[in-house]
Each structure stands twice: as C-alpha cells, then as structure tokens.
Amino acid sequence: MSSSTTPSTTAPAPVDASGRSGLGTRLALIALALMWPTQLLSLAGMLGGSAQASVAQHFHTTEIGWFILVNALVATVITPFVVKFADFYGKRNVMIVITVLGLVGDIVAALATSYGMLLVGRGIAGFYGPIAALAYASVRELFPPRHVGAASGMIGSGIAFVALGGPFLTGRLLDSYGFRGVLWALAAATAIGLLLLLTVVPKTPQRVARTKVNWLGGALLGGGAAALTYGIGKGGEWGWTDTDTLGFIVGGILAVLLYVVTDTRSAHPLFHLGMMSRRSVWTVMLAASLVAATVYGTGVIAQLLVLFPKIPQVSEGLGMSATHFAVIGIPSSVLILLVGFGTGVALRKVDARIPLGLGALLAAVGFLLQRQWHYTDTHLMLLGTVSALAMGMIVSSAPVLIIEAVTPEEQATANGLQTMIQGVLTTVITQLVYVVLAQDSRIVQGTRFYLDAGYKNGMLLAAGLAVLGVLAVLLIPRLRPARDVEAGSAVTTA
Template sequence: VAATAIGLLLILFFVPKTHYRDPSARMDWIGGLLLGGGLTALTYGIGQGTDWGWTSAGTLGCVIGGLAAIALFVVSQKRIAQPLVHLAMLGRRKVWTVILATALTGGALFGTGIISSLLVLYPAIPTISDGLGMTATHAAVIGLPASILILAVGFGTGVLLRKVDARLPLILGGLISTAGYLAQAAYHYTDAELIWWGALFAIGFGMIVAVIPILMMRAVSAEEQAIASGVQWMLIGVVTTLVTTLTYVILARDGKVLEGTQFYLDQGYKNAFYFAAGTVFLGTLAGLLIPRLKPAGDVEAA
C-alpha cells in the first residue's frame, strides 16, 4: 500500500501528461468484459490447477470458459466499429515479435522470483527441506546488491537506448539472465554465491525491464502506444502466472510434505533454476525475430 501510494504521488506530480487525445474514441465494454473475464478465468484456473487437480471440473471449467471468452473477444473485435484491440496491429511482425519476446522474458523473470525466496527462507531439515533457513532481514541484506544493480543498470539502459538499437539490451540481457540462472542452479549454498551470481542475474534483469516498454513504443505509432502496451503487459501477466504455477510444480516434484506443509529439496531448486533459464532463453531467441524498429528520435517526435 505504501509503495503504491508513493508511486501515485510520483505520477501525479512528476510524470508529464500525454497530449494526444482521440475525441472519437469510445470504450468497447463488451470486448473489455470478454477479454478481462476470459483471462481472469484462464489464469485463475491454471493457478488453482495444482490444488484442485488438473482434470477437476473447476480447473477445466475455468480454462475452457476462459478460452471460449477469449475466442468470442476475437470475433467481437472483427465486427465492432471501434474495437478495444486492433487485430491488424497485432498481426504486424514488429508488434507480435515484440510481444512474444517480452512476454517470455518478462514473464520468466517475474514468475520465477519465488525460487530464490523459498530457497533462502525455508529451513534446512535433513531429507525434507534443503532451504538455507535465513531470516527475512538476512535475506534482504544479501539481496541488496542485486536490487541496487537492477536500478542502476535499468537507468543506464534507459539512457543508452537513446543511441542504441532497442533489440540489443533485450538479447544481451536475456543471455546474461540465462547465465545467471544457470550459475545459481550450480552455486546457491553460501551468502557469497548468492550475492555474486544474483548480481550477474540482476544485470540482465535490469536491462530487460528497462527495454520492455521502449520496444513497444518503437514498434507502433504514437496513437497505438496505449493499446499496444496494454496488450503487452497483459500477456506478460499471463505468462508470469503460467511460469509461477509451473515453477511450483517443478519444485514439488522433488519435495516432501511434512505436517501439511510443502518443502523442497535441492534438486527441485536446481530444476526450477534450469526451467527459468530455459524460458528466458526462449524469449531471447524470440528477440532475434524482431525486425529493425524506429529510432528514438522518431518516437520522441511523435
């Protein structure tokens, strides 16, 4: 709540207003309800699949119902005069490749943060749990260098993006993040290992987070930025939910339940880090499909 309140104040007093307005625009309420309801049902069903059972009526009902609503949304967008999402825009190579690459890389980065959290905070119980048993304060202190690096690299990347191809930080950041995940899979047993390899991962993380919105701004016109960015972050959220759910499934395969609590063994943590590395790497490969985008000067002029 505090962080959100501070963010709101920063937006109100420091972020400049958008001058472009389309006086003829109308809200597509039907499309919004179909898309929002469909994605909510789909992600909720997937998120509950482990607890409910993947073939349970509740899981299948949410997933099938969500997919049906999304299909109806696509149909509605082709027939309405002022659609919520212009499907022709999403069909352009610049747009769908940016969405694919950023959804995979962003979803993987945001959805797998639970691995490190569980690893450092869960207790060490022989044959039951291979957590490191840190206090929350200890975990926060050793995570501070990575947090500072994310901010610094993100800011630096933003400055450099005025002069460099926006695809470069995505691809380079994806490769660095992949290496960071692989290193953490092998070395995650001491404070020093967590700090050093967490810092490597943080460099890639900062680059990717900084470039995600810039890529979309350079892929579409000024009039399309709001809708395109909305679709981009919506799909990043969906992939994040999927990745988070799959991460828990992977962890649990090498875990034990003690008195109703799920614990995780070292092999589970390793496999989860490998899964995270693979997902980010797929997003990096998708980044190679992105064609050359508009330079920064054209975006700022628009």
Template sequence: MSLNVESPQQAEEAGKAGFGARFALILIALLWASQLNGLIGLMGSNAQSQIAIHYHTTQIAWFTQIGSLVGVFATPFIVKAAGIYGKKRLLVIITTLGLVGDLVAAVSTNYETLLVGRAIAGFYGPSIALVYALARDVFPPKLVGPASGFLGGGMGVLALGGPFLSGWILDDYGYRGVLWFMVIATAIGLLALLFVVPESKVREARTPIDWVGGLLLGGGLTSVAYGVGKGEHWGWTSGNTVSFIGGGLVAVVVFVLVERKVSHPMFPITLLGRRRIWSTFLVTGMIMAALFAQGMIMNLLVLMPKIPGLSDGLGWSATKNAWVSAPNSVLLIAVSVATGMLARRIDSRVLLATGGTLLAVGIALISQFHETVGQIMSIGVISGIGMGMVVALVPIMVIESVRPEEQALGNGAQSMMQGVLQSVLTQVAFVVVAQNSHVMKGTAFYVDDSYSKGFLLFAGVVAVGTLLIALIPKAKSLDDVPVGQSA
C-alpha cells in the first residue's frame, strides 16, 4: 500500500487557499459521479407510473429493484478490486457497464428487456462508495470534510435540478425520453472521470481475490432481498420465500466463518468487530435506506392519477412536482454544506441525531398531511433540514471510523448494508401500500390510507435508527483523522 499524506504546512496552505480551480473541477466531476445513480433513480422513479401503465405491469417495483440487487451482489468484488487496482480505474469500468445497461434499456421493446438493461446498469451501484473513498484520497485534509459534506449534499443539487429536467423530458418525450437521457448522463459522467479525476495512490496489497467469500456475501444478501421482494407473490410461508431468505442468511453466516480462516479475506471480519464501525454502518444504513425508499412512495403519491374510488394519487405533472419540491432542495443543499463545516467542530453523532429526529418527524407529518401543495411544502422544510444533515454526515462518519486504506471497504460495507435495507424496505412498503390497492388493466392504483401507512413505516425506521445512535462511541474529530493526498 502507498499512502501519501500532506504535511501540516501543506494542509494549512490548502485550507487557506480554498478549493481552487483544479480541486473545484475534481469536486464537480466527483459530484456528477456520486449523483449519477441518484439522477437515474430519480428520473426512473418519476417515469415508473408511465412505464407501469404502458407495459400493463403490477411488478413496477422491479424496475428499480433489479439494479439494486445486482449492485448489492457486485459490491464486495468491486470495492476489493478498487482497493487493489485503483478506485478511479474501477469507477471507469463500472460506469462503462452502466452505459451499456442504459443503452439496452433505452432500445428495449418489452418490459423483460427493459429489466435486463436495468440489471446491467446495476453494476454502477457501488459507485458512491468509490467516490467517497476517492474524495478522502485526493483532497487536502482541510478540504476533506467540506468536500465530503458537499458530495453527500449533492442529493440536494440533484433534487433541485433533477425534477425540472425529469419533468420536462417526461412531459414532452415520455418515459422513452427519460431512458435515453440516462444514456447521455452516464456518458458525460464517464468522460469526466477519464479526463478530470486523478487516480488515488492509496492501495491495498495485491492479494488473491477471495471469490468464495464474495459469492457468499454478495449472493447471500441478494438472495435475502430477492426473497423479500417475491414474498407477497409467493406467500410469506411458501417454500420459495423461506428458501431464498433462509438460504441467504445461512450464506452470510457461512461467509463470516470462512472469512475467519482464509489468508486474504474479501472483507476483514475484524473491521466489523470494531464497535464504532458496525454501529455507524447500522445506523446510517437504516436512516439512509428509509430516506431513499420513502422517495419512491412520494413520487407515486404525487404522480399517480386522481380517480375517485380507484386511485388517490395527486395527479400532478412531473414539472409541477419539480416546482413544489424546489425550495426543499435548495434548503437541503445549504444545510448539507453547513453540516460539512460544522462536523469539524461538533460531534458528528449529535448532528446526526438532530438530523434523524427532524427527518422522522417530517415523514410522520407527511403521512397525515399530503393533500395540498401548502402542506407538502411546509412540512418539506422540516424534512429538508433533516435530510441535508443526514446525507452530509454519512460519508464524514465513515471517514472518522476507518483508516485511509480501509476507506473503499468501509464505504462499500456501508453501501451494501444500506442497499440491502433499502431493497427490503422498498418491498415491505409496496406490500403495505398494496393492501388497499385496486388493479385495473394490469396496473395497480393505491388509496390514501396506503400512502399514509407507507410513510409511517419509513418514519418508524428513521426513528429507530436515530435512537441507535447511542450505540456509536466517540471517535477522533474530522480534523484529526489521517487522509491520503494524491492529487
């Protein structure tokens, strides 16, 4: 492993100088890479109503879920390879796979081919873990916190511009235009990575890949998520459901046993043995999974048509939804940047507890009050502050918990936990909202009580995750943790 750390004098000079043109370009390129998945997810979420109606499918949840499953399966291999061969190199590879998948989806003529494309694009799923690890490696120490906070808060940039872009494309060109825009966005991200972002010099030792461990971990977690996703269709006590969920859990247990004995484990179990690490992963995984999963229910609520006696959606256009959510997005950006700066002075656990509480309260309120623009916008202020704090703190808390050479593995593990929990929560939420659904011409429509119960589920998960912050021990402050500087 090679680790190049700035001297205190260099760090101080970089901190005084601010980002500068070069680091600003790198930050913008990494921001695009970090939010590309979110942009595609946002546009896909907005388009799912049209897709469900066009293909007459009640299985629209798999439009987003299949990519998540592939991402979970691939994450152990991708983060391990990134640690050995270079984070930028692996980012370029998985972005190329994402571009191929987007192309397949864009030219698809049936729902099955569309899902194949989304599955291939799922290999891009672990990108956020590699982006955060690169940020720690390529920025000067004094800029790591603000950069990480900005990257986390990039969700706000996405939420601000994404809905307008999505609304324009969806309203004027339909879901097919959205699919083709995914191709364009991924291609731009690939070019930015190739020509702007430097490679990290931080490396793990080149050791044999633990294929068995990777298959057990990735396959086991994917099996659990798939079993939960099919549980309603198969029946929760059916042999298939029990086999996938039980088999996946057994595979994860066997993975733990195997990793204790192999010379070069895919994921060092000792890493998760540290309380600061496993508690941080658990808490951030729960809160972030609920945060992202509730967004899909919100989009169904506002974009599904209003049909008396059949559907209690608000029937907004994608463009109207963009205007309503814009103030909340601006707030999220501002709060996330401010949180990245505050994390250098205030215990990150205190900040996360504050953000989690506000987020849980906001989601709980929206479960009861979501009939008018005024209700959604005013409650969005509470949620926006909470979201901004949470998304900025996740990468910062991982940095505070792991060493530079463990950053890719650490982000990968947190991303896997979040991905599995998000997949499970999404499927459980669809089970909850489907209890009072109506199916017409192969399309499921939901009543108001269904949406309320879905939001309450997510509010409860965020609240539990926030309470579990008490398990996280105090770590070094952000300014005291070592970073690798390779730019």
C-alpha cells in the first residue's frame, strides 16, 4: 500500500474543537461514534459466544465451533482488500459499505431455518469484521495529534461498556427470546452503528492513487488462513499425522508464505510489508495480536462452561441461565470499566508496554486459578476480577502501541495488518480450544457436550498462550509516546 498519500483538495484539517483541555464535545461525539462500531465487534463476540449452547442444541450440531469461526475467517480474508479500498475511497465510505453488508448478514442469520443458512448469514456478517482497523486509522485523520492517543484509548476502553451491559443484554435476550433474540439484537446494533457513521463521523480526507489490486495475494492469504484453521479443527478427529490433516495445515502455511512472496514482489501490494522489517513494528504487531487473540479466542471456554447443562456422565457445564451469569459478572464488568478508562488516562505518562505486559501476565494467572476453582458463583466472581484487570489493561494499551510504532501514512496499513494477524491468531486459538475441549466430550442426539477435564485443559492452554504473550511484549523496544507522535515521527527512542 503506497505511503505517498494524495489528500483531497477540499479535505478539511483534523477537527479541533477541544480548546486547551479534554477532547471537547464534538471530538468526544466523533470518538463515541467510532467506538460504537468498533466495540460492536466485542458485543457480537459476547452475544454469539453465549448463544452457542442454545444454537448447538436447537440445530443438533457437533460443529458449533463454526458458528464463531466462519465469521472470523471471512473477516480475515477480506481485511487486506478492505484496507486497500479504504485508501482508495476513504475510510468512512468503506466503513459504511461493510456495515451495510454486516447488517445484511445479521438479518440472514436471524431468519435462518437451517444450520447451513445460519452459517451463510454469519459469513456475510464477517464483512463487518475489519471495521475496527478503519476506525482506529480514522482517528489519525480526524483528531489533532495531541488527542490521537487519548481518542484511541477511549475507543478501546469502550469495551468496558460492553462488559458492563453486554451480559445483562445477553441474559435478557437468551432467557426470553432464545438465540434468535440475540441475532436480531445484533442486527439492530449494526443498524445503529450505520446511522452513527452516516450522521456523526466526518469524511476522512486521506487518499492514495488508485492502482491495481493484488487479488492473487489476497486469495493466497485468505485461503491459507482458512485451510490452516480447518486442518487444526479436524486434527483431533482425523488424527494429527493423517495426510488430510497435514495437507490442510502445511498447505495453509505454504499459501501464506506464497502470499508474502507475491506481495513483496507485486507492483501494487495489498500491504507494504517493508514496515515489518522494523523491530518497533513487528514486535508490536506480534505482542498486541497474540495477547488480544488469547483473551478473545479463549473466551468460549467460560461461555460453554457456564451455559451448557449439568448432565451426569455427559455434560459438566454449570447449567446457569444467561441472566444469572450476568449478575455474578457485575464486579468484573465494573472493574473492566474502571481499569480501561484508568489505563487510558495513565497512558499519557506511562509506557504502553507496561499495561500490555502486565495484562498478559494477569490473564495467565487468572486462567491458572480458574482451572482449579470454577465450580461456584463465588469462584467465578472472585477470580473473574483477575481477568477483568487484564482485559482493561490490554484493550486500552494495544491500539496506542500501534500508533506509537508507525507513521500517520502507515496507520491504515498497520491497523489492517494488525487486525488481520489478530484475526488469524484468534481463529486458530479458538479452533485449538474446541479441539482440546473435544478430547473430553460426549455426543448425545447430535450435540457435543463437554466434561470438566476438557474445560481444565482448555484453561491450561489459555494460560500457556498468555505467557507467550508476556514474552512477546518483552521484545518491544521503547517507543515514542503517542502524545509526541506527529506526522512521520513514530520511531523508537532506543
């Protein structure tokens, strides 16, 4: 993607209605409008994850993992193309288009009369997936430099509102209307996001000259990610040394490597991967993506544990209602809210590597503790606070590190690349969780139920991945603080 941008001749300067302190009313409203579609992804993950148990039992499927995975895979496949088109036609315009597609997918899924049709709808809804990359990149165009870090932190910490209200919304919908209530709620939330984009978010002026698109590279990248995920998902069923398993896994890896070769040699690459040669960039990409993918990808463990029924010798879920789960999650939700905003404020003076690394470490500790104690309301409430501390730090610090590592011209590419990497890792980690859970499970009347040993092993896997995230954070060099980042100045200070 070209780093030589061509702004529109009528492009306005970044909005500055803030005066000398704070973001100002207009800027805060724009940040809120960008926060909604961005955090809708988190809400969709929460609602969809909680609906899995109901969906599996309604459609009698043992392949419930694809309810989440098909959405993530589509988002991963289209992300490079979406980022490219955003450079051509403007980030706001492309955000509007993918939101419309996401709304169509939500409606198809809500109306589905078969599991296959449901997956088609979820796949179409995956077009909405790259919106977070564009929203964060838009901040660089719409906000004055001194407010870029604060605005990004505010958008990221908006997950606290999702954590606070999302469980109650999920509980009310699932307990009163079943999984279809959840799917219709997602459609309504997407429609609100579209309205905000149309009425509140200004045009994003930055453009690059339109060129050809490396369709072959995108196909290799998306196809490779899909093949890799599918192979991992089938490994437990087919056997890890089975030729079909190895064919999908090795073929997927080779396809991704071929993408790198074609994109670096292409006159019109999807991503200018040259930025990844800088230590400040590749380490931030690796650490931010791995840590975020771990906390998001392993979230299905708790959702399945809590909402699947308790059936002797068949299912060792806790059999809670979604509303009850929301009530015992109140302390954690409030804590995410406080820690998220507190971290966003602290990042004005604190090195963003510290909360990301500490968040990853706390996540590992939380998984290990929950592995031993996850059987009562008290266990879930007390140990959930550890995970809440981790989540609040991670979601606020990761986007700021991206800003600190790249230049404004690289911002859209960097956000798109990080979204893509995180999407692939989240999908792979989620699939690994299902593989681990399936090793200790029972199938009754076409539905797969999980035993306690499976949940424990899944938590152990999650803890190990979080530790890898801590190690990745330690590789990041010292970066220039976001408040000091101006055009072309996002470089390391080391």
